[in-house]
Amino acid sequence: MRRLTNLARQAAPSDLPVLITGxxxxxxxxxxxxxxxxxxxxRELFAPYNCTSMPADLVDAQLFGHRRGAFTGAHEHALGVVRSVDGGTLLLDEIGDIDPRVQPKLLRLIESREVHPVGESRPSIVDVRILVTTNADLAQRVKEQRFRKDLFYRLNIVHIHLPPLRERRRDVPPLVRYFLHLFATHYGRQRLQMSGDAMEALMQYPWPGNVRQLVNEMHRLVVLAPGGTRITTQRLPFLEHGDSTPEPPDVSRETVTLSTDQPLATALEEVERALIVRALDSVDGRVTAAANRLGISLKTLRAKRRRLKIEPVP
Known part of the structure; x- marks a missing residue:
């Protein structure tokens, strides 16, 4: 991993596009x-844009902007993502899925720093650093004529490939320690300790969800385990299922609204409640299965449901 970060550090000062795959x-x-x-x-804006998140017909206007009246529903002028991040960095996530009709404009942006908003007669000049990511094989998509060859070559000047976590097991312990500390600090909890057997098991686990899954698991542990607990493999039920287990509940994407003036204990209870409710929903309310999914005992889950008033507990 150090080699990759060194390469990224070397590429950073330039304005060359960087292709990040994995x-x-x-x-x-x-x-x-x-x-x-x-x-x-x-200190300038960093703006991620997911190339698969919008209908193909809207990607052009959303990225490059449009003039009022340029198409049905264009009631106002719009700068677009590219011009909005002028001076900063634009990350095009999943570039392999970008609509082919937009690719010539993207090539023009990289080569001449020009954008041509929909409905405008003249292009605009912008200063934007372009970074792109993909989990697809762009070279193969070029062969399949799904991705422009000239655009691929422009993007592939600096290529950094991130191996899956299962191929860099030595990165697991520092990542585990970092995220346990991060979440414990965030929630004001005593830091959890990982037993030697548990850490070894985490290193051997294939991590089908990669770093994102590891982050979610460490988040779950901090939220649900008592502060200062020494974590053993019993609190890591996903290890028993290998790569066949579904990813754990993604706390970072939970739609929990937390007020900034809430007491810390109240905020923590809301996150804990959301985790438990989601786990129960994912297994159709089967309490034992939910407890296994959360990595806590059935007794602990029942107690938490009573305290948090999550459905009547038989």
Whole structure:
């Protein structure tokens, strides 16, 4: 991993595009932010844009902007994502899925720093650093004529591939310690300790969800385990299922609204409640299965449900 971060650090000061590849969850966006933070524009905007998140017909207008009246529903002028991040860094996530009709405009942006908003007669000049990520094989997509060859060559000047976590097992212990400390600090809890057997098991686990799954598991442990607990393999039920187990509840994506003036204990209870409710929903209310999924005992789950008033507990 040190070799990859060194390469990213070397590429950061330039304005060259950087292509970051790897499986889902390997930390591609994290590395992109690292490059931005070590570039000549760290105080400028860093804007991720998911190329699969919008209908194909809207990607052009959303990325490059549009003039009022350029198409049905265009009631106002819009700068677009590219012009909005002028001076900063634009991360195009899952670039392999970007609509082919937009690819010529993207090539023009990289080569001449020009954008041509929909409905405008003249292009605009922008200063934007382009970083792209993908879990696809872009070279194969070029062969299949699903991705422009000239665009691929422009993006592939600096290529950083992030191996899956199962291929860099030595990274697991420092990641585990870092995220346990991060979440414990966030919630004001005593730091958890990982037993030697548990850490060895984590290193041998294939991590199908990569770093993202590890982050979710450490988050779950901090939320549900008593502070100062020494974590053993009994609190890591996902280890028993190998890569066939579904990913754990993603706390970072829970739609829990927390007020900034809430007491810490109240905020923590809301996150804990959301985790338990989601786990119960995912197994159709089967309490034993939910307890296994959460890595806590049935007795502990029942007690938490009573305390948090999550459905009547028989």
């Amino acid at each position: 499986e889902t969850g390997t930390g591609k966006e994290v590395l992109a932010r690292f490059i931005h933070n070590h570039s000549g524009r760290p």
